[in-house]
Amino acid sequence: MTPQRIISVVPSQTELLFDLGLDRELIGITKFCIHPADKVKNKTRVGGTKTLNLEQIHALRPDLILANKEENTREQIEALQEHFPVHVTDVNTLPDALAMIRTVGTLVGKADEADEMAQQIATSLILSPSSSPPSVAYFIWRKPYMVAAGDTFIDAMLAVAGFRNAFAGQSRYPEVTPDELRDTRPDLIFLSSEPYPFAEKHLTEMASICPSARALVIDGELFSWYGSRLLRAGDYFRNLRNELSL
Incomplete structure (x- = not known):
């Protein structure tokens, strides 16, 4: 029934x-x-x-x-x-x-x-493949800093979008220190809008920790929500890649 x-x-x-x-x-x-x-x-x-x-x-x-x-x-x-x-x-x-x-x-x-x-x-979500996917540190939390690593839906969606997770070798949502971030040397830093409400004001903070990486605030729902919101993800990923000239 x-x-x-x-x-x-x-x-x-x-x-x-x-x-x-x-x-x-x-x-x-x-x-x-x-x-x-x-x-x-x-x-x-x-x-x-x-x-x-x-x-x-x-x-x-x-x-x-x-x-x-x-x-x-x-x-x-x-x-x-x-x-x-x-x-x-x-x-x-x-x-x-x-x-x-x-x-x-x-x-x-x-x-x-x-x-x-x-x-x-x-x-x-069939996107054109990237010949050299940039590495991304995907932050989900602040104080302490936490990233999305391997064995997560976010990790899978980063790959779909044409990126490589800089912390894929770790599992789930590990805490990371500023030194670990610097040692990992990601090409990009994604500050997710959720669950921690990262905003433009946090970009300077990341630039001071890892100046070699380009930091952006991204729509976390389109990387982590796995229902009908995925209907919006393809266009978002394409626009993000265009913004990054990938």
Whole structure:
């Protein structure tokens, strides 16, 4: 039976559900679910991705909860699984993201729409290859400095966009010191707009640490959100490469 009362506790998957036309069925979201802005404002918030309000979720009586292995805590998801159907996604690559979109589409009765979306994303993200991809240090946090390294969706999307992750040899989201950054000698430094809100004012800070690298503030959602926001990623990556004259 197609679910009629859905809770999404993953921002990128919340946007996906709206873009699949499930405005009415989606009854609960997290405080970090910000897209689409005109629609999320009318939905019940059930806490943060890692601080879910389980009592509130129980009160909403969902017949499907969409969660994610990385973004939610195992303890809370296992507690919910005792009472409700919970679909847990695990997305580390672009093929994973396309498969997730199709699987979620099937779960919610929108298989055809999801398949069309996945095909459109796959086509839009075929970029011309770079003969010599520049190395990038992709920062996600400040105080302490943290980067996206290997075994992450961001690492996979950097490759799709035509870049090489300067910290691909490390795993997940390691802390890095200014000395480590200098020793790595990246060609570029990407300061992500999320989860830490890097802005233009932080460019000078990076220039003082690693003057040999060109630093830019980039749209973190287009490197890390793995739902329907990927529809916008291809054009963004092309524009970014043009800006960098790649």
